[in-house]
Amino acid sequence: MNVTIKEQDGNMVAFLAGSLDTAAAAETEKAMSPLNDVKGKDIIIDCTDLEYISSAGLRIFLGILQNAQTKGGHVYIKGINDKVRAIFAITGFSNIFQFK
Structure with a gap:
């Protein structure tokens, strides 16, 4: 698993x-x-190269979302493949997160 975090277009982007x-x-x-x-910045989690996410990974995403919301921020998920999208849907996380 590789994570790279960069500031891009005024947002913080995590590439997974x-x-x-x-x-x-x-x-x-x-x-x-x-x-x-x-x-003061939106967070984008770029999942273009994410092949799979487990419940432990979803917990990490949820923690980031909850933390951002307490600071008035937003978290967006970008570029998920069909397999990862299905995991979000089955777990109900597709109703919690915003997608780009």
Whole structure:
């Protein structure tokens, strides 16, 4: 699992690549922790190269969303493939997140 965070067009963008499974969750959560400090910018989680997400990965996304909302921010999910989109739909997360 690879995570790269960059500021882009006034937003903070996290680019994810690989499989966000239970084994990768702790390292991924640590790599994404700078997003918890974001204030005054939208957060975009770019999942174009994300192959799979487990419930542990969804928990990380939810934590980022909840933290951003307490600061008046927004989190958007971008570029998910059909497999990942199905996981969001089955778990109800497609009703929680906004997609670009």
